[in-house]
Amino acid sequence: MGLYLTSVLVALLLMTSSGTSQPAPATVVAIGASNTSGWGVSAAYPERLEGLLRDQGYNVRVVNAGVIFDTTAAMLRRVDAAVGGGTQVVILQPGGNDLRFFGSKERRAANIKAIEQRLAERKIAVIVYDPVFPPNAYQWDGIHLTAETHAKIASELLPKVKQLIDPKQRRRQR
Numbered sequence: 252m253g254l255y256l257t258s259v260l261v262a263l264l265l266m267t268s269s270g271t272s273q274p275a276p277a278t279v280v281a282i283g284a285s286n287t288s289g290w291g292v293s294a295a296y297p298e299r300l301e302g303l304l305r306d307q308g309y310n311v312r313v314v315n316a317g318v319i320f321d322t323t324a325a326m327l328r329r330v331d332a333a334v335g336g337g338t339q340v341v342i343l344q345p346g347g348n349d350l351r352f353f354g355s356k357e358r359r360a361a362n363i364k365a366i367e368q369r370l371a372e373r374k375i376a377v378i379v380y381d382p383v384f385p386p387n388a389y390q391w392d393g394i395h396l397t398a399e400t401h402a403k404i405a406s407e408l409l410p411k412v413k414q415l416i417d418p419k420q421r422r423r424q425r
Contacts, residue, residue, distance in 0.1 A: 276312040277416040280334045282326050282366075283344035287317025291390050292398045297342070299405035300412065308421050309413070314338075322348045323362035330366050334375065340415045341370050342408060344380045347394070376415040380408065 281287050281297040289295025301313035316333040318325070323345050326333075334341055343366055349359040363379060370377050386393075388400040396404075 274310065274419060275337070276310045277340075278312050278314065278335065278338045279340045279342065279412055279416065280314045280316050280338050281342040281344065282330065282333055283317045283342075284321040284326075284346040284348050285317065285319040285394075286346055286396045287344045288315060288319055289317065289401070290319060290395045291392075292396070292401055294398070294401065296401040296404040296408065299402055300342075300408055303405055303409050304412065304416075307409075307413075309416065310421075311416060317344075320348060320352075321346070322352060322354060323359050323366070324349075324354070327362045327366050327369075330369055334370065334373075338375050339417060340376045340378065340412055342378045342380055342412070343367070351394075378408065378411050378415070380404070 279297075279300070281300075287295060287297065289298070295315060295317065297313045297315040297317070301311060304311045304313070314335075316329075318329075326343070326345070343363065345359065345363055348354075349362075350356070363381075367377050367379065384396065384400065388396055388403075390397055
């Protein structure tokens with residue numbers, strides 16, 4: 252019994268002191284509404300982006316903080332709770348719910364600016380991703396993005412996110 256316990260302790264010690272420990276993954280948070288959350292698709296752009304980054308050797312975690320029916324006012328209210336400490340990058344995809352739910356362009360722009368300022372105060376880089384999508388980018392409802400569009404968004408965001416995350420997060424390629 253004593254030899255067994257000693258063997259287990261030595262094995263545990265070797266595992267914890269091997270010197271090959273990886274730093275904690277870089278954290279990227281995607282904030283938005285139903286298109287960020289992935290309504291109607293099996294993998295939204297945050298999940299696809301994480302996969303692309305990992306395929307290129309990055310130790311990264313992309314958190315999907317998309318909430319269905321969200322507006323920029325609601326995003327502003329929840330940004331501190333949605334974006335945890337240690338986050339390096341936030342992708343803000345404000346979507347179209349503000350105007351769909353009787354908001355104004357001015358209020359939407361002010362909310363986006365306030366989110367950017369709040370995150371800047373926390374030293375978190377922000378990518379505001381707010382393109383005008385062509386009609387064929389949407390599903391049957393004309394509101395939610397197709398799987399192909401999510402893949403395209405992830406590809407477009409990839410170089411921008413790589414530029415902003417800590418280069419130490421990239422594992423050496425063999």
